[in-house]
Amino acid sequence: MQIQPGVYRHYKGPEYRVFGAARHSETEEWVVFYQALYGEFGLWVRPLSMFLESVEVDGEQVPRFALVKAETGLISGSEAKGG
DSSP, rough: OOOOOEEEEETTTTTEEEEEEOOTTTTTTTTEEEEEESTTEEEEEEEEHHHHHHHHHHHEEEESSEEEOOOOOOHEEEEEEHO
């Protein structure tokens, strides 16, 4: 699984930098590794399926995270395993 590295906006407004996707060592579930671009700039992981899902806001389906700006040079799962 892959996700485009870059800056994403959460549906509630804050922006995050996504570094890429990785697999959980025990469950092999794909997770997204990302960093808040506000406050303490915390590092987070979230299941990829949850990151990519839509949520309902005021009766409308919107992406939980929307790509604002693609970035290169950040690691992705395919690069980490050699292509």
